Amino acid sequence: xxxxxxxxxxxxxxxxxxxxxxxxxxxxxxxxxxxxxxxxxxxxxxxxxxxxxxxxxxxxxxxxxxxxxxxxxxxxxxxxxxxxxxxxxxxxxxxxxxxxxxxxxxxxxxxxxxxxxxxxx
Amino acid sequence: xxxxxxxxxxxxxxxxxxxxxxxxxxxxxxxxxxxxxxxxxxxxxxxxxxxxxxxxxxxxxxxxxxxxxxxxxxxxxxxxxxxxxxxxxxxxxxxxxxxxxxxxxxxxxxxxxxxxxxxxxxxxxxxxxxxxxxxxxxxxxxxxxxxxxxxxxxxxxxxxxxxxxxxxxxxxxxxxxxxxxxxxxxxxxxxxxxxxxxxxxxxxxxxxx
Numbered sequence: 001x002x003x004x005x006x007x008x009x010x011x012x013x014x015x016x017x018x019x020x021x022x023x024x025x026x027x028x029x030x031x032x033x034x035x036x037x038x039x040x041x042x043x044x045x046x047x048x049x050x051x052x053x054x055x056x057x058x059x060x061x062x063x064x065x066x067x068x069x070x071x072x073x074x075x076x077x078x079x080x081x082x083x084x085x086x087x088x089x090x091x092x093x094x095x096x097x098x099x100x101x102x103x104x105x106x107x108x109x110x111x112x113x114x115x116x117x118x119x120x121x
Numbered sequence: 122x123x124x125x126x127x128x129x130x131x132x133x134x135x136x137x138x139x140x141x142x143x144x145x146x147x148x149x150x151x152x153x154x155x156x157x158x159x160x161x162x163x164x165x166x167x168x169x170x171x172x173x174x175x176x177x178x179x180x181x182x183x184x185x186x187x188x189x190x191x192x193x194x195x196x197x198x199x200x201x202x203x204x205x206x207x208x209x210x211x212x213x214x215x216x217x218x219x220x221x222x223x224x225x226x227x228x229x230x231x232x233x234x235x236x237x238x239x240x241x242x243x244x245x246x247x248x249x250x251x252x253x254x255x256x257x258x259x260x261x262x263x264x265x266x267x268x269x270x271x272x273x274x275x276x277x278x279x280x281x282x283x284x285x286x287x288x289x290x291x292x293x294x295x296x297x298x299x300x301x302x303x304x305x306x307x308x309x310x311x312x313x314x315x316x317x318x319x320x321x322x323x324x325x326x327x328x329x330x
Contacts, residue, residue, distance in 0.1 A: 028214055029211065029214060032207060032210040032211065032214070033207075036203070036204075036206075036207040036210075039203055039206075040200075040203060043196075043199055043200075043203065043321075046321070046322065046326055047192065047196055047326070049326075050192075050326035050327070050329070050330060051192065060330065061327055064322050064326050064327060065322065067322075068318050068319065068322040071318050072315050072318055072319075075206075075311060075314055075315050075318070076315070079206055079210055079311040079314070080308060080311050080312075087145065087149050090153055091152075091153060091156050094153075094156060094157055094160055095156075095160065097160075098160035098161075098163055098164060101164050101167070102163055102164060102167040105164065105167040105168055105171050106167050106170055106171045106174065108171075109171035109172070109174065109175055110171065110174050110175060113175040
Protein backbone atom coordinates (compact mmCIF):
# COMPACT_ATOMS: atom_id res chain seq x y z
CA UNK A 1 0.00 0.00 0.00
CA UNK A 2 2.82 2.36 0.88
CA UNK A 3 4.46 1.76 -2.48
CA UNK A 4 1.15 2.46 -4.23
CA UNK A 5 0.88 5.75 -2.41
CA UNK A 6 4.36 6.79 -3.37
CA UNK A 7 3.77 5.87 -7.00
CA UNK A 8 0.54 7.86 -6.95
CA UNK A 9 2.17 10.84 -5.23
CA UNK A 10 4.98 10.81 -7.75
CA UNK A 11 2.48 10.74 -10.61
CA UNK A 12 0.54 13.66 -9.18
CA UNK A 13 3.71 15.72 -8.97
CA UNK A 14 5.20 14.76 -12.31
CA UNK A 15 2.57 14.38 -14.97
CA UNK A 16 0.85 17.29 -16.59
CA UNK A 17 -2.32 17.21 -18.67
CA UNK A 18 -3.72 20.18 -20.51
CA UNK A 19 -4.56 22.81 -17.92
CA UNK A 20 -3.35 20.82 -14.92
CA UNK A 21 -0.42 22.21 -12.98
CA UNK A 22 1.60 20.18 -10.55
CA UNK A 23 1.52 21.71 -7.09
CA UNK A 24 4.50 23.29 -5.36
CA UNK A 25 6.08 24.60 -8.53
CA UNK A 26 6.72 28.23 -9.29
CA UNK A 27 7.85 27.42 -12.81
CA UNK A 28 4.24 27.37 -13.89
CA UNK A 29 3.54 31.01 -13.16
CA UNK A 30 6.73 31.72 -15.10
CA UNK A 31 5.62 29.56 -18.05
CA UNK A 32 2.16 31.19 -18.00
CA UNK A 33 3.81 34.60 -18.08
CA UNK A 34 6.21 33.55 -20.85
CA UNK A 35 3.30 32.19 -22.90
CA UNK A 36 1.28 35.34 -22.26
CA UNK A 37 4.13 37.58 -23.46
CA UNK A 38 4.72 35.42 -26.55
CA UNK A 39 0.99 35.54 -27.35
CA UNK A 40 0.95 39.34 -26.99
CA UNK A 41 3.98 39.62 -29.30
CA UNK A 42 2.36 37.34 -31.91
CA UNK A 43 -0.92 39.29 -31.75
CA UNK A 44 0.76 42.68 -32.16
CA UNK A 45 2.89 41.27 -34.99
CA UNK A 46 -0.29 40.06 -36.76
CA UNK A 47 -1.87 43.51 -36.54
CA UNK A 48 1.32 45.23 -37.73
CA UNK A 49 1.73 42.80 -40.64
CA UNK A 50 -1.88 43.30 -41.73
CA UNK A 51 -1.81 47.09 -41.47
CA UNK A 52 1.58 47.92 -43.01
CA UNK A 53 3.55 46.92 -46.05
CA UNK A 54 6.31 45.44 -43.93
CA UNK A 55 5.78 42.17 -45.78
CA UNK A 56 5.53 41.93 -49.54
CA UNK A 57 1.76 42.69 -49.94
CA UNK A 58 0.74 39.48 -51.80
CA UNK A 59 2.50 37.48 -49.06
CA UNK A 60 0.62 39.10 -46.18
CA UNK A 61 -2.09 36.37 -45.88
CA UNK A 62 0.64 33.74 -45.68
CA UNK A 63 2.42 35.76 -42.99
CA UNK A 64 -0.84 36.10 -41.03
CA UNK A 65 -1.51 32.35 -41.22
CA UNK A 66 2.04 31.58 -40.06
CA UNK A 67 1.68 33.98 -37.11
CA UNK A 68 -1.73 32.46 -36.25
CA UNK A 69 -0.29 28.94 -36.21
CA UNK A 70 2.65 30.13 -34.09
CA UNK A 71 0.27 31.70 -31.59
CA UNK A 72 -1.96 28.60 -31.50
CA UNK A 73 1.17 26.56 -30.75
CA UNK A 74 2.10 28.95 -27.93
CA UNK A 75 -1.41 28.62 -26.47
CA UNK A 76 -1.39 24.82 -26.68
CA UNK A 77 2.00 24.47 -24.99
CA UNK A 78 1.97 27.28 -22.42
CA UNK A 79 -1.75 27.60 -21.56
CA UNK A 80 -3.17 24.14 -22.25
CA UNK A 81 0.12 22.50 -21.18
CA UNK A 82 0.23 19.96 -23.98
CA UNK A 83 3.60 18.27 -23.75
CA UNK A 84 5.52 15.20 -24.78
CA UNK A 85 5.16 13.38 -21.43
CA UNK A 86 3.65 9.88 -21.18
CA UNK A 87 0.23 11.11 -20.06
CA UNK A 88 0.03 13.38 -23.08
CA UNK A 89 0.22 10.62 -25.67
CA UNK A 90 -3.56 10.28 -25.86
CA UNK A 91 -4.11 14.05 -25.89
CA UNK A 92 -1.61 14.51 -28.73
CA UNK A 93 -3.08 11.67 -30.80
CA UNK A 94 -6.58 13.13 -30.35
CA UNK A 95 -5.27 16.58 -31.30
CA UNK A 96 -3.62 15.21 -34.43
CA UNK A 97 -6.89 13.57 -35.50
CA UNK A 98 -8.83 16.76 -34.74
CA UNK A 99 -6.38 18.81 -36.81
CA UNK A 100 -6.73 16.35 -39.69
CA UNK A 101 -10.53 16.75 -39.71
CA UNK A 102 -10.30 20.55 -39.36
CA UNK A 103 -7.82 20.66 -42.26
CA UNK A 104 -10.01 18.43 -44.46
CA UNK A 105 -13.19 20.43 -43.77
CA UNK A 106 -11.66 23.86 -44.37
CA UNK A 107 -9.32 23.19 -47.32
CA UNK A 108 -11.76 20.72 -48.87
CA UNK A 109 -14.60 23.27 -48.79
CA UNK A 110 -12.45 26.08 -50.18
CA UNK A 111 -11.06 23.84 -52.92
CA UNK A 112 -14.40 22.39 -54.05
CA UNK A 113 -16.29 25.70 -53.99
CA UNK A 114 -13.48 27.53 -55.82
CA UNK A 115 -13.64 24.81 -58.45
CA UNK A 116 -17.43 25.17 -58.77
CA UNK A 117 -17.13 28.96 -58.95
CA UNK A 118 -14.55 28.66 -61.73
CA UNK A 119 -16.67 26.19 -63.70
CA UNK A 120 -19.90 28.20 -63.35
CA UNK A 121 -18.37 31.62 -63.81
CA UNK B 122 -0.49 -19.95 -19.03
CA UNK B 123 -3.13 -18.82 -16.57
CA UNK B 124 -4.36 -15.25 -16.41
CA UNK B 125 -2.69 -14.72 -13.06
CA UNK B 126 0.63 -15.97 -14.42
CA UNK B 127 0.28 -13.66 -17.44
CA UNK B 128 -0.29 -10.68 -15.17
CA UNK B 129 2.71 -11.68 -13.06
CA UNK B 130 4.87 -12.00 -16.18
CA UNK B 131 3.94 -8.52 -17.45
CA UNK B 132 6.86 -6.08 -17.32
CA UNK B 133 6.66 -3.92 -14.22
CA UNK B 134 9.06 -1.13 -15.26
CA UNK B 135 6.60 0.51 -17.63
CA UNK B 136 6.43 4.31 -17.42
CA UNK B 137 3.32 5.57 -15.63
CA UNK B 138 0.88 6.65 -18.31
CA UNK B 139 2.26 4.12 -20.80
CA UNK B 140 0.87 1.03 -19.12
CA UNK B 141 2.75 1.24 -15.82
CA UNK B 142 1.60 2.43 -12.41
CA UNK B 143 -2.02 1.26 -12.75
CA UNK B 144 -4.96 3.19 -14.14
CA UNK B 145 -4.51 6.89 -14.84
CA UNK B 146 -5.60 9.29 -12.06
CA UNK B 147 -9.12 10.68 -12.40
CA UNK B 148 -7.93 14.17 -13.26
CA UNK B 149 -5.97 12.78 -16.24
CA UNK B 150 -9.04 10.89 -17.49
CA UNK B 151 -11.37 13.85 -16.91
CA UNK B 152 -9.04 16.26 -18.74
CA UNK B 153 -8.72 13.78 -21.61
CA UNK B 154 -12.50 13.45 -21.93
CA UNK B 155 -12.94 17.19 -21.89
CA UNK B 156 -10.13 17.56 -24.44
CA UNK B 157 -12.09 15.23 -26.77
CA UNK B 158 -15.12 17.52 -26.36
CA UNK B 159 -13.00 20.59 -27.13
CA UNK B 160 -11.63 18.95 -30.28
CA UNK B 161 -15.19 18.18 -31.41
CA UNK B 162 -15.99 21.85 -30.77
CA UNK B 163 -13.00 22.81 -32.96
CA UNK B 164 -14.38 20.57 -35.70
CA UNK B 165 -17.77 22.27 -35.46
CA UNK B 166 -16.05 25.66 -35.73
CA UNK B 167 -14.06 24.40 -38.72
CA UNK B 168 -17.40 24.02 -40.56
CA UNK B 169 -18.26 27.64 -39.76
CA UNK B 170 -14.76 28.79 -40.78
CA UNK B 171 -15.13 26.89 -44.06
CA UNK B 172 -18.54 28.51 -44.68
CA UNK B 173 -17.07 31.95 -44.00
CA UNK B 174 -14.06 31.33 -46.25
CA UNK B 175 -16.35 30.23 -49.07
CA UNK B 176 -18.92 33.01 -48.68
CA UNK B 177 -16.78 35.97 -47.61
CA UNK B 178 -16.54 37.46 -51.12
CA UNK B 179 -20.30 37.17 -51.81
CA UNK B 180 -21.36 40.57 -50.54
CA UNK B 181 -24.39 40.95 -52.89
CA UNK B 182 -23.48 44.59 -53.53
CA UNK B 183 -23.57 45.30 -49.80
CA UNK B 184 -20.81 46.43 -47.45
CA UNK B 185 -17.55 44.48 -47.38
CA UNK B 186 -15.31 43.68 -44.46
CA UNK B 187 -13.13 46.65 -45.37
CA UNK B 188 -16.14 48.98 -44.88
CA UNK B 189 -17.36 47.39 -41.67
CA UNK B 190 -14.46 46.20 -39.54
CA UNK B 191 -12.92 48.50 -36.95
CA UNK B 192 -9.52 46.98 -36.16
CA UNK B 193 -9.10 49.30 -33.19
CA UNK B 194 -12.04 47.60 -31.46
CA UNK B 195 -10.83 44.17 -32.54
CA UNK B 196 -7.42 44.83 -31.01
CA UNK B 197 -9.02 45.80 -27.68
CA UNK B 198 -11.24 42.69 -27.80
CA UNK B 199 -8.20 40.51 -28.49
CA UNK B 200 -6.26 41.99 -25.59
CA UNK B 201 -9.28 41.48 -23.27
CA UNK B 202 -9.38 37.79 -24.19
CA UNK B 203 -5.61 37.29 -23.96
CA UNK B 204 -5.32 38.93 -20.55
CA UNK B 205 -8.39 37.01 -19.35
CA UNK B 206 -6.68 33.79 -20.46
CA UNK B 207 -3.66 34.77 -18.37
CA UNK B 208 -5.76 35.61 -15.28
CA UNK B 209 -7.72 32.37 -15.82
CA UNK B 210 -4.42 30.44 -15.73
CA UNK B 211 -3.32 32.25 -12.59
CA UNK B 212 -6.74 31.53 -11.04
CA UNK B 213 -6.43 27.82 -11.81
CA UNK B 214 -2.91 27.92 -10.36
CA UNK B 215 -4.18 29.60 -7.16
CA UNK B 216 -6.90 26.98 -6.87
CA UNK B 217 -4.32 24.17 -7.23
CA UNK B 218 -2.36 25.78 -4.41
CA UNK B 219 -5.52 25.95 -2.27
CA UNK B 220 -5.67 29.75 -2.23
CA UNK B 221 -9.42 30.50 -2.58
CA UNK B 222 -8.84 34.21 -1.87
CA UNK B 223 -6.48 34.59 -4.84
CA UNK B 224 -8.75 32.38 -6.93
CA UNK B 225 -11.70 34.74 -6.37
CA UNK B 226 -9.58 37.78 -7.32
CA UNK B 227 -8.41 36.17 -10.58
CA UNK B 228 -11.88 34.76 -11.33
CA UNK B 229 -13.36 38.26 -10.92
CA UNK B 230 -10.70 39.73 -13.24
CA UNK B 231 -11.36 37.00 -15.80
CA UNK B 232 -15.11 37.63 -15.61
CA UNK B 233 -14.73 41.40 -16.04
CA UNK B 234 -12.40 41.00 -19.04
CA UNK B 235 -14.67 38.40 -20.67
CA UNK B 236 -17.69 40.65 -20.10
CA UNK B 237 -15.79 43.60 -21.61
CA UNK B 238 -15.06 41.46 -24.69
CA UNK B 239 -18.74 40.58 -25.02
CA UNK B 240 -19.81 44.20 -24.52
CA UNK B 241 -17.55 45.41 -27.36
CA UNK B 242 -18.71 42.57 -29.61
CA UNK B 243 -22.42 43.17 -28.97
CA UNK B 244 -21.92 46.90 -29.56
CA UNK B 245 -20.19 46.10 -32.87
CA UNK B 246 -23.03 43.75 -33.89
CA UNK B 247 -25.69 46.31 -32.92
CA UNK B 248 -23.89 49.02 -34.89
CA UNK B 249 -23.70 46.81 -37.99
CA UNK B 250 -27.37 45.79 -37.78
CA UNK B 251 -28.33 49.44 -37.23
CA UNK B 252 -26.37 50.45 -40.34
CA UNK B 253 -28.30 47.95 -42.48
CA UNK B 254 -25.52 45.36 -42.44
CA UNK B 255 -27.36 42.65 -40.51
CA UNK B 256 -27.06 38.91 -41.11
CA UNK B 257 -29.77 38.98 -43.79
CA UNK B 258 -27.94 41.54 -45.97
CA UNK B 259 -25.58 39.16 -47.79
CA UNK B 260 -24.08 35.69 -47.66
CA UNK B 261 -20.88 37.26 -46.37
CA UNK B 262 -22.71 38.84 -43.43
CA UNK B 263 -24.70 35.66 -42.69
CA UNK B 264 -21.44 33.72 -42.44
CA UNK B 265 -19.81 36.50 -40.42
CA UNK B 266 -22.59 36.70 -37.82
CA UNK B 267 -22.79 32.91 -37.55
CA UNK B 268 -19.05 32.41 -37.00
CA UNK B 269 -18.35 35.39 -34.74
CA UNK B 270 -21.72 35.03 -32.98
CA UNK B 271 -21.01 31.36 -32.24
CA UNK B 272 -17.72 32.34 -30.64
CA UNK B 273 -19.55 35.02 -28.65
CA UNK B 274 -22.12 32.43 -27.51
CA UNK B 275 -19.24 30.26 -26.30
CA UNK B 276 -17.77 33.20 -24.37
CA UNK B 277 -21.20 33.83 -22.81
CA UNK B 278 -21.52 30.22 -21.67
CA UNK B 279 -17.91 30.36 -20.40
CA UNK B 280 -18.82 33.36 -18.25
CA UNK B 281 -21.93 31.63 -16.88
CA UNK B 282 -19.83 28.54 -16.14
CA UNK B 283 -17.21 30.73 -14.38
CA UNK B 284 -19.88 32.29 -12.15
CA UNK B 285 -21.17 28.78 -11.35
CA UNK B 286 -17.63 27.58 -10.54
CA UNK B 287 -17.03 30.57 -8.26
CA UNK B 288 -20.27 29.68 -6.43
CA UNK B 289 -19.07 26.07 -6.10
CA UNK B 290 -15.69 27.15 -4.70
CA UNK B 291 -17.49 29.44 -2.24
CA UNK B 292 -20.01 26.77 -1.22
CA UNK B 293 -18.01 23.54 -1.36
CA UNK B 294 -14.42 24.70 -1.09
CA UNK B 295 -11.52 23.56 -3.26
CA UNK B 296 -12.33 19.83 -3.10
CA UNK B 297 -10.78 17.49 -5.67
CA UNK B 298 -14.00 17.24 -7.73
CA UNK B 299 -14.40 21.03 -7.76
CA UNK B 300 -10.75 21.35 -8.81
CA UNK B 301 -11.33 18.95 -11.71
CA UNK B 302 -14.32 21.02 -12.86
CA UNK B 303 -12.14 24.12 -12.65
CA UNK B 304 -9.55 22.40 -14.84
CA UNK B 305 -12.24 21.70 -17.45
CA UNK B 306 -13.45 25.29 -17.26
CA UNK B 307 -9.93 26.69 -17.76
CA UNK B 308 -9.38 24.33 -20.72
CA UNK B 309 -12.63 25.67 -22.21
CA UNK B 310 -11.58 29.29 -21.68
CA UNK B 311 -8.14 28.76 -23.26
CA UNK B 312 -9.77 26.91 -26.19
CA UNK B 313 -11.99 29.97 -26.85
CA UNK B 314 -8.81 32.00 -27.21
CA UNK B 315 -7.49 29.58 -29.83
CA UNK B 316 -10.74 29.94 -31.82
CA UNK B 317 -10.49 33.71 -31.53
CA UNK B 318 -6.98 33.65 -33.06
CA UNK B 319 -8.55 31.97 -36.09
CA UNK B 320 -11.36 34.56 -36.15
CA UNK B 321 -9.09 37.63 -36.02
CA UNK B 322 -6.77 36.19 -38.64
CA UNK B 323 -9.33 34.93 -41.15
CA UNK B 324 -12.19 37.38 -40.59
CA UNK B 325 -10.80 40.68 -39.37
CA UNK B 326 -7.14 40.99 -40.39
CA UNK B 327 -7.61 39.44 -43.85
CA UNK B 328 -11.07 41.01 -44.32
CA UNK B 329 -10.01 44.55 -43.44
CA UNK B 330 -7.21 44.65 -46.02
